[in-house]
Amino acid sequence: xLSSFVVAWRQLSYHRMKLAVASAGVLVAVMLMxxxxxxxxxxxxxxxxxxxxxxxxxxxVSPRTRTxxxxxxxxxxxxxxxxxxxxxxxxxEMYMGQARWRNPWELREHPIAVFxxxxxxxxxxxxxxxxxxxxxxxxDRVVFDxxxxxxxxxxxxxLANHDFLETEMNLHRVRVIATINxxxxxxxxxxxxxxxxxxxxxxxxxxxxxxDLGLIRLKPGSDVEQVKRDLAPLLGAExxxxxxxxxxxxxxxFVRESAPIDFIFGMGAAVGFFIGFVVVYQILYTEVTNHxxxxxxxxxxxxxxxxxxxxxxxxxxILSVLGYxxxxxxxxxxxxxxxxxxxxPFSMTWQRALAVxxxxxxxxxxxxxxxxxxxxxxxxxxxx
Amino acid sequence: xxxxxRNLNFAFGEGDLRKQILFDVSFDVAPGEVVLLTGxxxxxxxxxxxxxxxxxxxxxxxxxxxxxxxxxxxxxDLVANRRDIGFIFxxxxxxxxxxxxxxxxxxxxxxxxxxxxxxxxxxxxMLTKVGLGNRLDYHPSRLSGGQKQRxxxxxxxxxxxxxxxxxxxxxxxxxxxxRDVVELLQSLAxxxxxxxxMVTHDNRVLDIADRVLSMEDGRLEESRGTxxxxxxxxx
Ligand SMILES: Nc1ncnc2c1ncn2[C@@H]1O[C@H](COP(=O)(O)OP(=O)(O)OP(=O)(O)O)[C@@H](O)[C@H]1O
Ligand SMILES: [Mg+2]
Numbered sequence: 001x002l003s004s005f006v007v008a009w010r011q012l013s014y015h016r017m018k019l020a021v022a023s024a025g026v027l028v029a030v031m032l033m034x035x036x037x038x039x040x041x042x043x044x045x046x047x048x049x050x051x052x053x054x055x056x057x058x059x060x061v062s063p064r065t066r067t068x069x070x071x072x073x074x075x076x077x078x079x080x081x082x083x084x085x086x087x088x089x090x091x092x093e094m095y096m097g098q099a100r101w102r103n104p105w106e107l108r109e110h111p112i113a114v115f116x117x118x119x120x121x122x123x124x125x126x127x128x129x130x131x132x133x134x135x136x137x138x139x140d141r142v143v144f145d146x147x148x149x150x151x152x153x154x155x156x157x158x159l160a161n162h163d164f165l166e167t168e169m170n171l172h173r174v175r176v177i178a179t180i181n182x183x184x185x186x187x188x189x190x191x192x193x194x195x196x197x198x199x200x201x202x203x204x205x206x207x208x209x210x211x212d213l214g215l216i217r218l219k220p221g222s223d224v225e226q227v228k229r230d231l232a233p234l235l236g237a238e239x240x241x242x243x244x245x246x247x248x249x250x251x252x253x254f255v256r257e258s259a260p261i262d263f264i265f266g267m268g269a270a271v272g273f274f275i276g277f278v279v280v281y282q283i284l285y286t287e288v289t290n291h292x293x294x295x296x297x298x299x300x301x302x303x304x305x306x307x308x309x310x311x312x313x314x315x316x317x318i319l320s321v322l323g324y325x326x327x328x329x330x331x332x333x334x335x336x337x338x339x340x341x342x343x344x345p346f347s348m349t350w351q352r353a354l355a356v357x358x359x360x361x362x363x364x365x366x367x368x369x370x371x372x373x374x375x376x377x378x379x380x381x382x383x384x
Numbered sequence: 385x386x387x388x389x390r391n392l393n394f395a396f397g398e399g400d401l402r403k404q405i406l407f408d409v410s411f412d413v414a415p416g417e418v419v420l421l422t423g424x425x426x427x428x429x430x431x432x433x434x435x436x437x438x439x440x441x442x443x444x445x446x447x448x449x450x451x452x453x454x455x456x457x458x459x460x461d462l463v464a465n466r467r468d469i470g471f472i473f474x475x476x477x478x479x480x481x482x483x484x485x486x487x488x489x490x491x492x493x494x495x496x497x498x499x500x501x502x503x504x505x506x507x508x509x510m511l512t513k514v515g516l517g518n519r520l521d522y523h524p525s526r527l528s529g530g531q532k533q534r535x536x537x538x539x540x541x542x543x544x545x546x547x548x549x550x551x552x553x554x555x556x557x558x559x560x561x562x563r564d565v566v567e568l569l570q571s572l573a574x575x576x577x578x579x580x581x582m583v584t585h586d587n588r589v590l591d592i593a594d595r596v597l598s599m600e601d602g603r604l605e606e607s608r609g610t611x612x613x614x615x616x617x618x619x
Contacts, residue, residue: 002486002492002493002503004493007490010481010482011479013481014481293475294477294479296477297471297475297477298490300437300439300471300473301466301467301540302464302466302494303493303494307493380439383473384433384551
């Protein structure tokens with residue numbers, strides 16, 4: 001039997017130009033949806049990337065801190081109070097700030113994010129940092145993030161041929177001894193890592209005895225929630241203790257609140273959906289309208305509305321696939337360009353690929369369903 | 385009887401707009417008969433055909449087609465009935481994006497019990513019978529009017545209908561090819577004993593009929609066919 005699918009394909013492919021236009025419409029829709037949702041995810045992941053790197057079980061933050069990127073400080077002495085708890089294995093202070101980095105080649109300054117944490121066994125995953133610990137304990141030694149943006153100068157290239165690079169941060173002389181790859185976030189263009197002691201030397205005006213975060217590692221097998229409840233009263237009103245997961249949730253909530261990420265990129269994806277819908281509908285509708293006498297004839301000969309609907313729905317499926325495949329490839333290409341251009345990694349996830357394919361199918365099938373309405377109302381008696 | 389109609393009345397519109405088209409129409413078509421229906425334009429021939437084909441609902445009177453009662457039939461029954469009827473329209477309305485063979489093969493969607501290979505073979509065979517064996521892969525745009533009408537005939541016959549309803553199938557053709565098409569239709573139907581009811585204005589083809597019915601202002605009268613062969617059979 002000549003299947004509805006074959007009939008659908010024959011009809012679509014009969015006018016090559018129309019087929020190209022319809023596929024292009026779907027392609028644009030697919031690409032827009034994938035890119036918008038990809039950037040949304042990328043921006044979201046990026047803003048919480050630092051929080052995700054935390055390996056501590058519990059984190060002490062100031063109650064006024066909404067995001068660790070703009071943290072309020074808390075008194076360092078509070079951290080000493082929790083050390084007595086038998087389940088606590090290690091406590092670390094962590095500092096974060098923004099310094100002016102002097103690009104030694106252009107002699108211009110750029111803001112850079114600075115992290116001060118014990119390099120020997122940091123409770124945050126800055127891979128490669130602990131290997132450099134011995135040297136980082138010396139005064140004014142820092143490590144540069146190799147994934148920082150270009151504006152800081154060709155630091156990585158320089159260190160490939162030299163032992164170190166000397167420059168200034170906040171007008172304070174520092175020596176960059178190596179680079180590690182961590183990755184920048186949308187809130188900063190580059191990162192520098194150092195010990196807490198060196199951090200304080202770069203930010204001399206910061207009140208002594210105040211830290212940005214307290215990182216707590218518990219002994220293996222501890223009940224994190226229970227320890228959290230035990231420690232909270234010790235900290236009083238000046239600090240809050242939260243779990244690693246709560247920190248991440250907090251960061252996500254902050255990004256959602258402060259930047260309308262969902263709205264902007266969701267809107268972009270919706271526009272893509274709409275474009276695709278309109279183009280596919282337009283093409284299928286004209287196809288149906290142009291063939292109304294033929295469809296009416298088939299109806300007169302005993303074809304049911306559903307049989308004819310099958311043909312048009314098949315066309316929707318065909319267009320989905322024809323637009324999705326190149327749209328997917330192009331989105332991958334855009335991800336690559338975007339990753340290069342803004343040095344923020346975008347990657348395809350199969351969940352997103354699948355979700356966008358489903359959206360594409362829905363888009364095309366919806367168009368088909370609306371386009372076929374005319375055939376339902378046509379009276380086959382009129383073809384005689 | 386293939387068709388048996390008793391006291392059919394039919395009107396378009398309702399109330400003040402009501403316009404009665406068919407008045408007290410009764411007739412029969414016996415198995416294997418070729419019956420022509422003639423009459424002036426607007427007399428109601430097409431309307432009668434649409435009632436028989438189940439494209440319009442029979443509201444007054446009684447009609448049985450292929451032993452199914454058409455009066456007050458459900459919509460699904462009407463659609464099912466159409467699958468056993470071969471329709472040939474004045475406009476062939478072939479799908480221009482399908483080849484002649486695919487246009488014919490498409491009809492087997494209504495008969496999914498026929499295997500794909502057989503459907504293809506029967507389509508080719510039927511097109512060969514109508515003289516288009518060497519045009520199987522031609523799209524309608526590359527066929528002449530007469531050839532397209534022959535594809536339409538093949539399409540109507542390929543699923544072996546039990547009745548053929550044709551409405552001026554030759555109107556778009558010159559008299560010579562019109563005659564060819566009608567003769568073709570008649571011989572194919574005769575081979576299989578399939579009855580035909582055909583509306584025509586063309587007096588030159590009346591001789592192929594077993595019987596000729598003529599319609600005037602919605603009333604039917606039997607006029608003698610040039611060769612009124614079927615008369616005895618239908619009584
Ligand atoms: N859908 C309709 N609604 C209202 N009136 C209709 C409709 N279709 C046909 N008529 C009327 O019914 C009458 C009979 O029409 P019909 O098409 O049956 O005539 P016909 O005998 O087939 O004519 P022709 O030889 O020109 O095809 C005409 O007066 C026509 O105006
Ligand atoms: Mg007519």
